[in-house]
Amino acid sequence: MPSVSQVQRIARPVLSDPPALSARGQRSLVRPPLLRCSLFNCQYNACLNQTGLLNLGVAENYGSALTGSLRLFAALRHFFGVYFDARTPVLPEHIIAGTGCSSILDALAAVLADPGDGILCARPHYNGFQPDFAYRNDVHVVGVDLPSGKEADPSSLEAFERQLAQCEQAGQKISAVLLCNPNNPLGFCYPRETLIAYCRFAEKHNLHLIVDEIYALSTYESDHPDPQPFVSILSLDPLVDAGCNPSRIHCVYGPSKDFGVNGLRLGVLVSQANPDLHVAMEANALLMKISSASVRWTADEPQEPKELELTGLPLQDVLWSNLLLDPVGLPTYLALNKSRLAEAYRRAITFLQKHAIPYRPAHAGHFVWIDLRRFLPTADVEGNRLESEAEQEVELVKRFLAHGINLGRGVAYDGKPGFFRLTFTLRPEYFDTGIRRLEEALGLGAETATDKGPTRELCSACEMSAQTKRFAISA
Incomplete structure (x- = not known):
């Protein structure tokens, strides 16, 4: 008789091939020298790492990474684990930070879709999606009409099936499906079963699934007859729950809405199973790098730091990280x-x-x-x-x-x-x-x-x- 672990391994769905990147994304898989070196992996610190790399070759202070900072990554791991119920811990290699969610979506479109490709999204949808995808990348949002009152229902994916078939007949290539949860502009949250239906749709048609969760924590009591709690796409196990390769799933979040700081210009992409996507996006990471504080420990002994001194201009990174790590605030x-x-x-x-x-x-x-x-x-x-x-x-x-x-x-x-x-x-x-x-x-x-x-x-x-x-x- 097989053990429980053997049964679980047998029952686990077979992992499909990862979805392809765009031609632009494929060209970006060759990292430039700056990203290939150990510049960010083992930096010199007078107290903590005296054998680390001292970079005398550039005139910039990049901090601890081009795509964020170790401080921010640690704060986000805690934040996504507690408030998004992330099924898999969100690690630094899962995160790309940029100057707002629009910048993230713009960079994401470049590596997921080729010029002229379409991305399916239910109508009505956020009015910024079209410029985010189209203005620089010529990738277009294709609206999907859903039955009235069924926008949050798993059956709404039937309309996506029909729209996809129409696009294929017209010669319109579709590269991804886009979901805004909570929904903008209708103001509701998608139930877990609908998120699973979206994952299955993406797997069935070999598409990427982009989930914008920028209003994740802006829920409230109201006169809505059937309010659903916010469920993050990060809380699912795409393979087990939907038979979907997790490399298809890309979650976008930022502090602009939940924290009322649109001017801070900070957004993050969480993609937990697609390393090629990260390599391709990191190739252009300098174009949307956020500001980060350099961190210096001062202490009597390197092993027991007593004071954390922040130097430089600790704008987006430190401001948000401080709040995310505040257990009371x-x-x-x-x-x-x-x-x-x-x-x-x-x-x-x-x-x-x-x-x-x-x-x-x-x-x-x-x-x-x-x-x-x-x-x-x-x-x-x-x-x-x-x-x-x-x-x-x-x-x-x-x-x-x-x-x-x-x-x-x-x-x-x-x-x-x-x-x-x-x-x-x-x-x-x-x-x-x-x-x-x-x-x-x-x-x-x-x-x-x-x-x-x-x-x-x-x-x-x-x-x-x-x-x-x-x-x-x-x-």
Whole structure:
């Protein structure tokens, strides 16, 4: 009779071949001399490593790595283990840090896809994905229409199957599938079974799976009828859970949203089973290197350092690392942030319910998806008739701007005209001023308030196939 370990080995799925990199990625597999040498592996330190390398050949202080620092890597290992429930510990060789998630996605597109390739993503989706992938790399986001109300369901992958078949018939090569969890702009988290369905889809069609988790910890209590807890792709065992080669899985995260620091410009890629991907991305790592502090220990004895002195400009690296490693400050901050997100969300939906504006209940992110189709003007200010909803949406946006207010257009998110993303994570007094201006732009007033009750669901079962967070809200 076989032992338990033998049964587990027999039951474990067979590992498929790793997905190919793009032609550009293949060309980047030859590391430049700077990356081939031991410059970062064994550096000199007067106290800790007196036999290490002293680099007299460059005029730069690179810190401990081109793709981050040892300090940051240690902080992220702890952070992903505790808050993302990472199944496999996130090691330094799994991480590439860069100047924001847009920089990470731009570099990732270059090594995963060739010019003209497509990446599948459910509609509506974050309006920055298209420029992140397309502007420099000519890689295009191909939107997938999902059944209303089924965006988080495993059955939604049936629509991906149909879209992929259409792309193949049209000669459009698809290199990857992209998932934003929590979803931007719809404000929900994907359940574990849907993440597994995405992994199976990627494996079946030999695709990469990119998962953007930038709003991972921005969840809160709300009026959502079935809120799902955030489940990170890092918490899965892709091979065991989905029969998917883990070399396909690439997770993107950064502090911009959860920590309210868009200006810090820091993002990280976690890819735990694809060393070739790391080599290819490291070839251009200098183009998106974050600032890092040089670290010097001063002590009576090298083995027992008493003081850590940071020199240079410890901007992104040290600021974020300090918070991630703070056993009291980090959980306190995250709890306060959730509380203030819930309060800000309630403020937003109170306005929407007052004026019977349909909306999609959210429980994650900094925004709510609203339906303003009934306000779409049929003519411009000069009386010219507007035939299409797209033209009508543009005219409504012009009226918003004339009143000093801006909302995210549905078309910009590859959604239907007339839907908008309303961001509520501003200072309360700023948001209240914006709401008053929005009321004026829409021709709303106290007399238009309704007693019809909450309008949590968008018209026709949420027909939704088709920014700024200020630190004050989360500090």
